[in-house]
Amino acid sequence: MNKSFKILLLSLLSASFCNLTSGIPLSKNDTARHSIDSAVILFHLPQRELIHFFYQDDYNTPSRASQYTDESGFLRIALYVSHNLTITFTNGMTMYPVLVIPGDSLTVRKTYQNDQSNYEFRSNKHVYANFLNEVERAYGFFWGSLQLSPGMNTAYYRKEVKKLNAQRLALLKQYERADTLGCNLATYLQRELKSRYIMDLCAPYHTRDFNYQEKVPREYTIELDTLMNELNCDTCVTSMRYRLAIRNYLLYLSRDSLYGNNEFSTVFRNAYSRFTGNSRDVALFITMQNYIEKDHSAVLSHLPDFDAKCKNAGYKNFIDSLALRESMLVDSTEGSNSLLTDSEGITHPFKSILSAHKGKVVLLDFWASWCAPCRAETPHMKSLVEKYSKEELAVIFISIDEKSDKWAAAIEQLGLKTAGNHYLLDAKQPLSRLVGIPPIPRYILIDQAGRIVALNAPRPSEPVLNVRIEKLLRDNAAKTAKVEQGSHLIVK
Incomplete structure (x- = not known):
């Protein structure tokens, strides 16, 4: 599969190109026009400094790169860039977003002020290279600089978000006045800021534990309703920020069904019915991509x-490949034959462990003794185990610890010995790669027939996990009752 951006080892290109080439995501048959679809980034930094940066392609797949500068502090990297692209450099926990356009030649330097270092960006194609970096420093761009907390007053949050948006736009005006190169990117950046604004306003619907039913007043939702017109822009879909705005806005549109059994179907329906053109394709793709691990079936x-x-062939091919992950995990030779070690040192194929619990709902818990978030979930997992009988729910703890003594000690300390079955998974086993761990904790929910229903299930501390388990038990009981009733009628 061709991705929209690839790191290429290209020589420095001198092509002069200044154009907004946003469009629909690349299909698999597209080929790079390297003479213009490239951007060169030149680093002038301290010697042997490690550079980290990342970006997302048109399929929301993150691409990351790390590279050292040479002995003189110089480094040159060329990227395939078919349309305007936001690349984010990192230094510790600090983010430095920068706008790159096709044909760009970008210079990166480090500045120091009051013992604080900062990256600065300059382009010979446009004056906006450092704009997103300035926005991030002062008003937040990568992350909204104001985070909605469960106890926050919504009126205050909305007021602050509007103020930040006005400040971002005012800064853009300053850049626009300084634009003497004739490559006007202001319209594009206005849309980037609008997407950030929509993401911030939709925060009540994707902030964990925020009671949006009671805390979001009518005037707030009225404003959100007016923003629908901003999210049917055919030429905006190559922007990661725009795609994230669609994702968050879909949660707002589907707010009455969030955390319920029909959440996915409602979001899917809204993706199709409320969006048009390329944005509809994005909305449908994002919905399938976001839920395929949460609600697989x-x-x-x-x-x-x-x-x-x-209508986008690339999106359809991508989702088809994700849909195959369940069969790769459960049915493929490398997945089913992956070996796990029990507390006695005996190895078992993954398929035999699952087969032993067929007929029950199975919850796989991938964890490690050194993982603080994993340990924090322990009380909730024990409560879950106490709630259901062993005939209904089987919990299988799979640790990725490298040292078995630390693993055994953690099981004892946390009181997990009788909470479920325990196994060690070697990182070299195919199962580790197929599941995609680390990161941990990671939970997989499997139904009574042995089919995966959630490749990335909610954590035990999230009430929605109980909802999912209850539904599986209820559906299975109804199916069993129907079969028994049918058998009774036949006997009669």
Whole structure:
């Protein structure tokens, strides 16, 4: 699969190019026009400094790179850039977003003030290279500089978000007045800021534990309703920020169904019915991508509908590849034959561990003794185990600890010995790669027939996990009752 951006070892290009080339995501048959679809980044930094940066391609797949400068502090990297792209450099926890356009030649330097270092960006194609970096420093761009907390007053939050948006736009005006190169990117950047604004305003619907039903007043939702017109922009879909705004806005549109059994189907319906053109394709793709690990069976049931409604071939191929992950994990030779070690030192194929619990709901808990978030979930997991009988729910703890003594000690300390079955997973086993761990904790929910229903299930501390388990038990009981009733009628 061709991705929209690839790190290429190109020589310095001298092509003069200044154009907004935003458009629909690249198809698999697209080829790079390297003479213009490239950007060169030149680093002038301290010697042997490690550079980290990342960006997202048109399929929301993150691409990361790390490279050292040479003995003189110089480094040159060339990227395939088919349209305007935000690249984010990192130094510790600090983010430095920068706008790069096709044909760009970008210089990166480090400045120092009051013992604080900062990256600065300059382009010979446009004056806006450092704009997003300035916005991030002063008003937040990568992250909104104001985070909505469960106890925050919504009126205050909305007021502050509007103020930040006005300040970002005022800074853009300053750059626009200084634009003497004739490559006007102000319109594009206005849309980037609008997407950031929409993301911030939608925070009540993706902030964990925020009671949006009670705390969001009518005037707040009225304003959100007016923003729908901003999210049907055919030429905006190559912007990562725009795609994130669509994702967050879909949660707002589907707010009455959040955390319920029909959340996915509602979001899918809104993706198709409320968006048009390329933005509809993005909305459908994001919905399938975001939920395929959370509600696998529901997503698969909508796959024919997605294939019929989505017009972007690249999106459809990408989702098809994700849909195969379940069979790779459970049915493939490398997944099912991956070996796990029990507390007695005996190895077991993954398939035999699952087979032993067929007929029950199975919850896989990937963890490690050194993982603080994993340990924090322990009381909630024990409560979950106490709630259901062993005939209904089987919990399988799979640790990625390298040292078995630390693993055994943690099981004892946390009181997990009788909470479920315990196994060690070697990082070299294919199962580790197929699941995609680390990071941890990671939970996988499997139904009574042995099929994965959530490749990335909610944590035990999240009430929605109980909802999912209850539904599996309820559906299975109804199915069993129907079979028994049918058998009774036949006997009669």
